[in-house]
Amino acid sequence: MDEEGKRQAASYREQLGYWNQTLEYLLENDEEFFKIYKKLVSSPYKNNILDAKSRELINVALSSAPTNLSKDTLEVHIENALDQGATEKEILEVFKLVSVLGMHTCAVGVPILVDETGKYEGAELNGRQEELKQKFIEKMGYWHEFRNTLLLNDEHFFESYYEFLTNPWENDVLSPKLKEFIYIAIDSATTHLFDVGIRVHIQSALRLGATFEEIMEVFKLTSAQGVDTFYAGIPILESVLAKRGK
Template structure:
């Protein structure tokens, strides 16, 4: 099968794909079938697929510049605007707070064991209003946030504003926002089960189907191909130098 045919089937082409195609055509066909399945199914529209892949490539837990550039260009070719892509980046940049989601409960547990004292958040009126505002915007709450709020309401308020800002606009649909969160929480570089479950529930609330969320998982499962995009140019350069 020619390069032009391959380009037509995938919808794009680049030096990484060309290297795989030339060096290991049998594996390339396997690779192509794996990554192209969600594109053939068309359960999720083309622009949304690319925005989800932009999110995965720019997530703090992966940051693959090579695939990020590819999927940003694909998203634009499918009609995505600069503001929409920026909105995706704003959504996922808050992922760092999962440090608190995972670690604050551990801190509380270890402190209580060490001190023989229990920590019981006692929210004042302002903190209660901040909590209500968060729940109203995001539709969920976790107990670690009570600890954050009681410990440092200024930090919590700034975090809350940061997290909820992309939800103030309609640039992306609520369902797509939840798909993006499902993707980055379930990615192989994060595997944050608590967040994945929360955003699956929210996605259903916004009208998502079982099949659509399965497609998000299929797109996310292909994150492993970042290995090729980062590594093959290096491999090619090393052996090009060796042959000189």
Template sequence: MGTLDARRQALKEEFTAARGYWSDLWTDLLDIDPDFFEAYKNFSSSPWKRKDGLEPKVRELLYVAIDTSTTHLYDPGTRIHMRNALRYGATREEVLEVMEITAMLGVQSCTVGVPILLEEMKSTGMGGPLPEAQLSERQEDLKKRFVETRGFWSEPMDGILRLSPDYFEAYLDISSVPWKSGKLEPKVKEFVYIAVDAACTHLHEPGLRIHIRNALKLGATGQEIMEIFELISVLGIHTITQSLPILTDEVGQAGK
């Protein structure tokens, strides 16, 4: 791309002013389709125009969460938003804490799978691991520790605890680390869970409901949670940032 014309230069400057950064990821789109770029600029900038919303550091940490999620793993965005978060005052420990929280997404293999397993065991006459109301002394202690550390309990956790207390204890220990030694305030930790569960690459409604409820109990407002949805709704643009360079290359090859 050569020298920008007046309109494209103005759009680049407006994007940089609204979002606080510029990346060459946007160069091809700005060059080829300034109309779509302008519409995206306005769309993605909407929550950033809010004067009483989430602080910029938290916004960037939420982008880090959805880009580092195992359902996405988008390295270009991860680098951009880590850099932005650090520039807005985030520490290395805070960024790592976001990744530690996000890394727990894998347990949803169990929170989704175990209830189905228990239902199918009952339907085939195999019953469950323990009578409905009965937990061993160790299991009761693990449940108590989970509630004390994480501040909630959910039905899928009950099934995991019943079927595999050893695994449950290991999950309790690793998922509790950010809650015991992390620096982010509890409400922000819940914002990270909300962002990961609501991202278009995951859309995990049970977890989303749990963490919205937790965030509200911790003092979050409906407007703050709505802003999380607005921020992460831009994830779909990675269709273009990943694929437009390929199109540009292929068009160039075809023209040779």
């Protein structure tokens, strides 16, 4: 790497807190694009609207989301989060929040199933089911009709889902506002784009005192998810070229 390359690498490491072989490949093979890449991903790090630890925990959430599972970037952001003072317990809480994303299968699928079959249309909740519904609303502050179907179909499943969802809200390991930022990030991720959830969690974040500018920073962090293409693609490209003797 020439002196200009070393300067670019040092600047990147100073601003974002990490450097790796993927970035080195981009810098060496396409310096012009590397500068564009750096400009995109560094913006939320320059603004400091979100604190450094929160930024990295949001990035941990994005990399560990079941719609993404980018192991290379996950390792980078866990390292960064620890460097910024995050604890093992805080990172585990991020994983617990993110794992609930699997329930969006029901959020999207159940209404379609009801539309196609007519099952439970107009059905009333019984007393026990109504209690569970109110318990959910009191805890989470929102409700969608597909959960009525979950209750009517299988109280045990609904209750287990409720406990799984609310467990991270039973403690203050992460602030409520950061939890909502994490939900906004994983719902608005390129790999998910769950608009119902985005709106619900923006509303919740605003009620908790979040600002327009803070939520915009979450979107900027999330918009950089596309760079995971390079983390997945470049090692494979190098491996294939090596096999061909290039």
